[in-house]
Amino acid sequence: MVYQSTDQSTMLKQILERSKLQASMVDHHDLPSIDRDLEQIDSQTKILSNKTTQLKDDNVDIRAHYFLAQSGVNTQVLMRELGTIHLGVPIEQRQPIQDTDVDGYFYQKRTQTIVDLIQSEKQEIISDSENAFEQDLHRNWTESRQRIYDGILKGQQDTSPPMMDISKLKLNMSKVVPADV
Incomplete structure (x- = not known):
């Protein structure tokens, strides 16, 4: 065991010495200089990040294929069948309404509910x-x-109570209000 770890460390030291030797052999003047501005670096970074996310997605697909293959599913046939499915016209992406007045909506709904309740009670x-x-x-x-x-x-004859005799009523003219015509 001790022999094996020392053997590995000597191998690593040898690899390190060889890499230093190779690096010293390279003439730095032979290498071209790379001149890029921030926009070029930014665009290249975006391209590389898109490639890495695609690779990550591919890795997920590879793992899914392995998982399905272990379960006995032929993924090549399945992918071919799924590729033939036509889902129709893609749905338009709708833009959210920016000026939504939630308080106004609730106020209007409350008012309409009260009016409907009053109308219902009136009918009843x-x-x-x-x-x-x-x-x-x-x-x-x-x-x-x-x-x-x-x-x-x-x-x-009729046994209803006698009708009231209004000829004996007194009328106070000061309480009578004239009608405007």
């Missing part, structure tokens, strides 16, 4: 009033008819 009150009027009318008509029918059968 009208319906209840009409039903109550119909019931009262029917009840009064039934009572009056029964009273008249009982009076005819017994030979009596």
